[in-house]
Amino acid sequence: MKNIIILLLTIFLFSCENEFLEIPDTSGTVDLDEIYSSGKNAEGALAKCYRDVLKHGWPTGWGVGHGNLGSISGERYKGYSWHGTFHIAESGLSVTGSDGSDAGADHYKQNWMYIRACYIVKENIDRVPDMSDEMKGYIKAEATALIAYRYMGMFYRYGGLPLVVKSFNSDDDLFIGRSPLSATYNFVEGLIEEAYSGLPDRWESKYGGRITKGAALAMKARLQMFAARPLFNSSKPYISGSETDSLVCFGAYDTNRWNEAIKSNEAVLTWAKANGYELRNTGGAGDGNPNPNAMDDYGTAVSLPNNNEVILAYKFNEENQNNNYLAYYYNASPYWWKDRWDTDNIGLLTNFLENYYLEDGTTPVWPKVGDASPLPASHWLENMSKIEARFKVDYIVPGAGSKSNPGDNSWNLGGWGRRAGNTSASNSFPGVGESGKGCGAPTKFYYKAGGRTWFEPPLFRLAETYLNLAEAYNEIGNTSKALESLNKVHNRAGLPKITESDQARLRTLIQREKAIEFVGENQRYYDVKHWKHPDIANGIIGGNMRELQFYSSSMNNNGQMPNQIIHYWDANSYVAYWNPRMYLEPIPQTEVNKGVTVQNPGY
Template sequence: MQQVKYYIILSLLLGAFFSCTRDFLEKPPSVDITEDTIFSKIRNAETFLYDVYGNSVPSGLPTGWSVSSSGGIVAGVLAAACDEGDIADSWPGTNRFNEGQWNANDNPEDDFNTHYKAIRKANIFMERIDGVPDATAEYKTQLKAEARFLRALQYFELVKRYGGVPIVDKRLLNSDNLKLPRNKLEECINFIIADCDAAVTGLPAAQEGFLRGRISKGAVLSLKSRVLLYAASPLFNSATSYVPTTDATATLVGYHNYDATRWQKAADAAKAVLDWAPTGSCRLITEFGADKNYEYVWSQPDNAEIILANKSNGWWGIYSDYFNFTMPVNMYGGWYGISVPMNFVKLYEKKTGGAQTWPESGDNANAMYASLDPRFAQSIGYNGASWNSEIGAVQMYIKTDGKPALHGGDRGGGQWLHKFLPRSVTWSSYGATINWPVFRLAEFYLNYAEALNEAQGPVTEVYTAINTVRARSGMPALSGKTKEEMRTAIRNERAVELAFEEHRYWDVRRWKIAGDEGVMNGKMYGLRLKPIAASSEFHFDQVVFEQRVWNDKMYLYPFPNVEIYKQYMIQNPGW
């Protein structure tokens, strides 16, 4: 009991220490005694570091009603702000993106200031941890490496949203210049990579048992791979900015030149993750069969494919915000569910390979669904598919009286998101443990394939990487493609394999295809099903359920006006 009271008191002190809501670079009111107390014992310092974790490791689960540095969009999932998904209800934050109703005063996905609060905490920890008396030098080196990684991770979360941002590599005091200008994009990328390179040497190859969720070498290598892939991609790796701007601003939002060697660096970084994997006991899940492997990866916490997960939320109960925001109607407390548009469904190939052709209408909906890549049925709940042993078949069609069936069917995409809603969630289980996958191994096969194809064309290693991912889901191997054809195939494979994991929303930005018709712009299609008399089949019609709005200035977020008005930062072009 005394130990519990101790941690409660310490948590309250930490809260007081970091409750400042003033300028994001400003020093909180002096509480030096409290800080000295925190860094007088290793268990206090560890608690401080766990607080940094809580503010730094991303989660895409819809867990709340406001934005934070840990990710997530207000009352929804980011998938519903691109072609992966839709929320039919009017108030969740995704709809402001889809309607183009967001700006420098109202961003439902990100709170700029909270990133710097997390960075400040990481800087303080790195400055103070060496002075903690009751820990070995080796352990303090490890903890400092964890904090350095978390700082790098937060800078990446900033860069992918805003481009170049002010770099703060130490605790700032009131006597310091607090109005720091933006650093160039290249400087920010180099800073993140330097932090990764410095952190990796002080960390264990993997974190096992109850330490899963702590930073390992694999997590650092994974971040480096993702950062360099983004840096090499068209949004940043181009001589031309995504919207017209001055040369000075262009270096803040991109490299302002194209360099093919950036792709090779990204390929090398992805290969480093694949080479690390055996030493970290990390591998693709392949032992459950093509119809179960993929679902096992997202439904089983701490499986062998996960490199780093956000484990802060753990078990979710029915009627929690999470299930309220994601479960389909008439299932376990769901308010509105996340529907999947046909725009995205069409990215799933046939099981035999090659694109599935969806006509405007037909009388074979069941057969069309059954023909798709096995990952479709392991990610998406569609009419006639079993949701779980308790719900049984999903009923998502329009009845003969014109009313929707039990689980909907008259609005949105026509299919429900099932991923991250495990079949084990029943009234008797009353919930499930769900961890958000920050990094998993399949991503790095695809990172390697993409970067190497751009650097060298479709060489043997490119085919090996992408076909390894496809094979575990029973999909046929690719062969005989040009560089351009392979680029298209890799992008499609990323969409399917990494679906609903907060990749697509950023991928279409870094590829500069977000404005293409049907991606983040233009018509969103849904499927409307009607039963066919004396048949188990359903008639289907494709209908336009939404017209989405895009402007190229949206490739990067605007900085909050409250910061721009202080006249120390340049706003992103177009805003």
């Protein structure tokens, strides 16, 4: 399957609005005999499964037609008024959806379409005449892994789910209700273990992008982390309702869930070491010491296709901007010309800025809402000169520009062609003069990318494995192992080691590290919910969202050159909506109305 992304076969899977799950097309559009008459066609069907399944949570794979998850995770501004993220930030998740979604921030029905397509591949691959038995076995395992990947994502989005074990025929009973959370967990874990047993450790380079044993291990590790976190691993559900309790809660706290997660994450590291994968740290400073190559190592890990920190990526190297909606809300540079204005209002919120460290490991001082006076531009510029390397890869900012693409003016203030923050020649202190641009525009995923407009979203990076271990070891009280794992990531970022020994304070630091390391990677929206983060309603998903304001001497060059900024301050920009029912996504009301499935509590 040379270059899995190019081998596409259009398979039309139509749905019936009267059924709960997707039913097969019987119009003759899909000719299984033709598809499975050759290895090339069959590999195309598998490639389409990869393309559809692995985009879960990314643009075109999460239901909302405009924006990305960062705009409802407290990372960046909510977008324009026609963006689905704007509506969710304003009024919460809806059982009828908006902006292309069938409910909430996911596309529930899409999941079942894609799962069915994977089962069809798994059930029919043995019919292919010109394919080895070994390859057929691999493809069955890949299809199983893809089913598991979608189920894993639905598990932490919805809780208990309908358990589908095959593709349905037109005469099958399609009305399947939701199984309890515990049964769903066991089912998904079983799928992952089945896939693992049939997958290779590595693929030849011509098969780049295909799922390996390591990806299956990472999938199991993530599943177990969500099972161990407070939202599910509790004696009481987040909202009690006798009909739904077993769907959204295990019913008892079990410390062993953390131990199981540790075993699985350690297994990922063992596999990685044996197969040439590692957390990139080329500085040679040794364990516990700041990495002098932090910017290049982090930038490479999140941006360079096929780098050896990424266990699995979504391979989508589409150059045609008219066909690449994946990059549409991530590439804010002038190299992206299609409807560039649609990414005007995705600026960095002060709420999230405050997570970053200075390079000496201390926390910067930032202006506060209600300050008696603004801070001078020199204060901002000094912070920007000393801020940690990850920030310099992740953003272009007023006054300091970007370090993401050295020597490329299009990735810096002179060639950016629009404001990189809320700059204005009107002094509106202490209020909001401008909104939407925040204090920076995103550049993550494009480190040294130049004119490359596409990127490959990393789905599993080894940095996640280390932070999973830090979290799990801390929860069972093994502080030394927690710090060892946390500092692998923290030191790689060029920061001095953390020594905190108090469990609660260390938990906060681990969660802070996860926020910084994985900004823009679709993890925070789910992490903070399953952590039941104490600030989830106070500036993360809900509550006051703040933006820095920059007063400039003029608006030449968008008022963002270092000699133009006079002073800056923080201001409340908008209030985002939060309700505890939003810990999990709503089931589409159209499905609930059929009388087979049960809605999540509170909707």
